[in-house]
Amino acid sequence: MPAAMPADLAVIGLGHLGLPLARAATDAAIPTVGYDTDARTVAELRAGRVPSGGADGFTAGDVRRMVAAGFRATTEDAELGRVRTAVICAPTRLGEDRALDLGAVGDAARALAPRLRPNTTVVLESTVYPGATEEYLRPILESGSGLRAGRDFHLAYSPSRLDPGNRLHGLANTPKVIGGLTPACTEAAAAFYGRICEKVVRARGPREAEAVKMLESNYRHVNIALANEMAVFCHDIGVDLWDVLRCAETKPFGFQAFRPGPGVGGHGVPIDPGALPSYRSRGLGDPLRMVELAQEINGRMPRYVIQRCAALLNEHGKSARGARVLLLGVSYKPDVADQTGSPAHEIAVRLMKMGALLSYHDPYAAHWHVLDRPVPRADCLYEAAAEADLTVLLQHHRTYDLQGLAVKAQLLLDTRGASPAGSAHRL
Incomplete structure (x- = not known):
């Protein structure tokens, strides 16, 4: 033109x-x-x-x-x-x-x-x-x-x-x-x-x-929050949540399966107009309590992942301090490069502050910085998993062979429930 x-x-x-x-x-x-x-x-x-x-x-x-x-x-x-x-x-x-x-x-x-x-x-x-x-x-x-x-x-x-x-x-x-x-x-x-x-x-x-966007974004967050709460609850009582989900999603009506994970990221942010100054000053509408609670629940999932990491290392006679931890997938959703709001960042920060020695792998991220420091990228995925004290799957990219990784890794924590049953520790 x-x-x-x-x-x-x-x-x-x-x-x-x-x-x-x-x-x-x-x-x-x-x-x-x-x-x-x-x-x-x-x-x-x-x-x-x-x-x-x-x-x-x-x-x-x-x-x-x-x-x-x-x-x-x-x-x-x-x-x-x-x-x-x-x-x-x-x-x-x-x-x-x-x-x-x-x-x-x-x-x-x-x-x-x-x-x-x-x-x-x-x-x-x-x-x-x-x-x-x-x-x-x-x-x-x-x-x-x-x-x-x-x-x-x-x-x-x-x-x-x-x-x-x-x-x-x-x-x-x-x-x-x-x-x-x-x-x-x-x-x-x-x-x-x-x-x-x-x-x-x-x-x-x-x-x-505008309210359509608000409803659609909040629907996602509220339902993921329920799945995240169920994940914590089921782990505490010794129930396999992933088997529960597999069975529940066979119901042909009244149920849509949402899956837990290490946190919620992306551009679809939860919106609560009741929290906005312009709404409060005019007394318009009550805060959306479900949205507030969902944000609180989803926001604490990175801390829960860290707790699970520390517990797994402890069970195998290792401390988080000095442990070699490999993080897999640092984007906010599978098969994309976008890291907006990804929980991987907070998880990495918390592990660093505990003294863990971090590395990462992501086919969509050639470089990754946390706390203004570059995190070493694993060139050979299977070798890195074999050398790491703990490997944590944060995002299930299509290229990951989880069965192969489960065999190679000393310890594998799967926060996405994507690995074959019994092959890894799942959220």
Whole structure:
């Protein structure tokens, strides 16, 4: 595409949300520009490389195909004034007070607002609390543009449902929920997403669409918390939880199997609007106690894993201090490189503070730093497992042969229940 030719779509934020959307739009022959303030990310994309910290499942070939099809990455906000649709995919994280940090969303909106033209459709995909599109994003766009949402430009929210590493469900075949400020806003956003998604689901408004994301994220956390509690309980009373799960999931109704693990990571953060200052100050809604409790339970799983590690070493006449511990899999989910929120980091910190000698292996992580120190990477997995006093499986990547590892390892703690029954100590 010639540089002077305007794009139909601007994707603002070229991380784990924005890159897959830009790829889907480019595949659908929608002229697309990607905007990011990170000059390094933009430079890597322009050079046909996957930026560090980008989306899982992306290859250099994907990037080159996008560029060849007309996609261009830029740090110039002037490019944002030449599009018909702008989708904000800025990252949001939980702060120390468990409140969502919308700073990156605000920065994206302030970059877009002065360039916003009448009849443009603006969609927010970042994880936010119910009400954020209207109460936080809308005023920034309106004050910076002099335009009015719902009258001069369209504004909507659409929760991201991306599942990195999922080979069955991608952006195209996962139903897309959309909630617009007005019915016309919803239809404008639906017209855009209808070009890249097989099914569009219309919510009553942006608050309902935002609450969809909140429910879906919290559903995951609450059910994983129940599985984690069951894991601790069953271990204490001598019951094989993994056999319990195997049997329970044969029930064809009223049950969905969630599995325990060393903690919960990823971008689907649990959201409790009752914990947000803006909600508390107006007396809106009670805190979601189930979510608070789930976060507490899931947050203590790394400590429980450490307890199990220490107990196993002790049973075999060894102390955690000076023990050689090999950690397998440091990403937040199987077969991806993303380490966002991975419990591996906290587990490593706690082991280091106990005096353990750490090494790690992960096919998706060539380097790993903990407490600002590089952790030695095992080159030969089986030799490393044989030499380690304790091997801990934190993430079950497809490439791991757990039966073979169980034979080689002196001690194997499987926190994912992925090893054959009886071949390892399981969470």
